[in-house]
Amino acid sequence: MQDKKELTITTKSGSIVCLMLFRYSKFAPAYFVGTLFSWLQRKGFKILSKRRNHNDAEMLTETYSIAVHHIMIADKYRVDAYQNAINKAVTGKNVLDIGTGPYAFLAQMAVVANAKYTTGVEASRESYNAAIAQLNPAYLSKITIDHCYSTNKISPEENSKYDLLIHEIIGCIGSDEGSLPVVKDAKERLLTKNAQIIPHSFSTHIISVSPLQSLTLFESILSRMYMDHESIFDTEIKATGMYDVFNFPIQNAISDPNVFETFNFNSDFDLIQKNSHIFKIKKQSTDEPILFDGFVLFLELVVDEQNIINSYLQKTNWNVIYIKLLEVPREMQDGEEIHVKCEIDASNIDTKYSLTVTFSEGTILSHTWNGSNPKAIGKI
Numbered sequence: 260m261q262d263k264k265e266l267t268i269t270t271k272s273g274s275i276v277c278l279m280l281f282r283y284s285k286f287a288p289a290y291f292v293g294t295l296f297s298w299l300q301r302k303g304f305k306i307l308s309k310r311r312n313h314n315d316a317e318m319l320t321e322t323y324s325i326a327v328h329h330i331m332i333a334d335k336y337r338v339d340a341y342q343n344a345i346n347k348a349v350t351g352k353n354v355l356d357i358g359t360g361p362y363a364f365l366a367q368m369a370v371v372a373n374a375k376y377t378t379g380v381e382a383s384r385e386s387y388n389a390a391i392a393q394l395n396p397a398y399l400s401k402i403t404i405d406h407c408y409s410t411n412k413i414s415p416e417e418n419s420k421y422d423l424l425i426h427e428i429i430g431c432i433g434s435d436e437g438s439l440p441v442v443k444d445a446k447e448r449l450l451t452k453n454a455q456i457i458p459h460s461f462s463t464h465i466i467s468v469s470p471l472q473s474l475t476l477f478e479s480i481l482s483r484m485y486m487d488h489e490s491i492f493d494t495e496i497k498a499t500g501m502y503d504v505f506n507f508p509i510q511n512a513i514s515d516p517n518v519f520e521t522f523n524f525n526s527d528f529d530l531i532q533k534n535s536h537i538f539k540i541k542k543q544s545t546d547e548p549i550l551f552d553g554f555v556l557f558l559e560l561v562v563d564e565q566n567i568i569n570s571y572l573q574k575t576n577w578n579v580i581y582i583k584l585l586e587v588p589r590e591m592q593d594g595e596e597i598h599v600k601c602e603i604d605a606s607n608i609d610t611k612y613s614l615t616v617t618f619s620e621g622t623i624l625s626h627t628w629n630g631s632n633p634k635a636i637g638k639i
């Protein structure tokens with residue numbers, strides 16, 4: 260029975276993808292680039308780039324390339340989790356999809372799963388045009404897509420507010436694509452009082468790590484091809500700063516994880532959050548010295564209670580963020596403590612983050628940054 264259900268779900272999302280490709284075949288090169296990247300990532304190659312800071316979140320939506328959308332569509336963990344959650348929640352609902360992307364991927368899932376009516380909004384002109392061009396004509400009486408930011412959408416009359424919101428404006432650090440102020444605005448103006456939201460909630464976890472080993476030449480070539488990696492001969496990860504990394508080795512963790520940020524879209528949340536933790540360094544199984552040079556942040560996305568995605572343990576389209584604080588790693592003792600304060604300020608779309616780290620002898624390090632932008636970190 261379970262197998263049959265899974266088969267039906269896979270067939271439905273497979274046919275949505277085929278239909279999209281058929282109707283929008285000029286995106287075949289982007290499909291090839293995106294699908295090849297997902298395959299290489301699943302094979303376990305490390306692919307990375309150093310993150311450049313930026314401060315214009317509005318640019319985010321205009322720079323989401325079609326190839327990036329293909330990487331997201333090729334992410335089976337993401338597609339299956341959303342498909343399962345949407346199938347369970349959508350029947351008879353008046354649905355709002357914030358950020359349809361070029362294929363109205365989630366909005367069309369909602370139509371297929373028997374939503375009463377689905378309204379999508381998409382801020383990027385290119386993605387909006389693509390979404391309109393490839394919409395299945397059989398769905399046209401059940402779906403509308405508007406070209407606007409959700410925050411600019413006019414509030415509907417009280418009796419036509421949306422009772423289900425679906426979105427996937429979730430970053431590698433959960434909050435860093437603006438989801439918190441956007442969802443808060445939707446709850447205040449666009450949704451009914453008891454509306455359900457998919458995804459349900461997310462946490463970004465933080466874990467202390469030992470230095471990332473060198474890349475192989477092939478990984479360095481991949482990082483140059485796909486991300487903003489400077490040179491194919493730059494195989495050593497020496498400079499401090501933030502790196503977007505696919506396939507960061509799990510064995511480099513030298514403590515248990517803690518919560519960097521945690522937000523539940525289905526309850527009231529504040530846009531500013533502060534968390535403090537003590538990390539206890541754990542001896543590795545080998546006799547090698549324990550080296551520390553920074554932290555990894557990874558996403559746990561609760562799409563619904565049965566469908567949870569973890570970007571450190573699963574090979575998803577969300578990479579982890581490696582914050583390299585020290586150029587020369589620091590030798591740590593088994594059981595030594597590191598005190599860490601995390602601050603998130605999402606009171607405007609350019610979310611601000613800070614990390615303050617205090618070692619046992621009193622040395623303090625800090626790192627601050629803004630929300631992400633796919634084009635600022637990668638080339639795809």
Ligand SMILES: C[S@@+](CC[C@H](N)C(=O)[O-])C[C@H]1O[C@@H](n2cnc3c(N)ncnc32)[C@H](O)[C@@H]1O
Pocket residue numbers: 319320321323331332357358359360361364365380381382383386407408409410426427428429437441
């Ligand atoms: C990660 S993509 C997800 C696309 C699609 N929903 C999917 O799941 O494949 C996010 C999309 O949301 C759009 N977006 C982000 N914030 C938005 C907002 N506040 N209003 C409208 N579109 C937004 C971006 O332009 C981008 O196309």
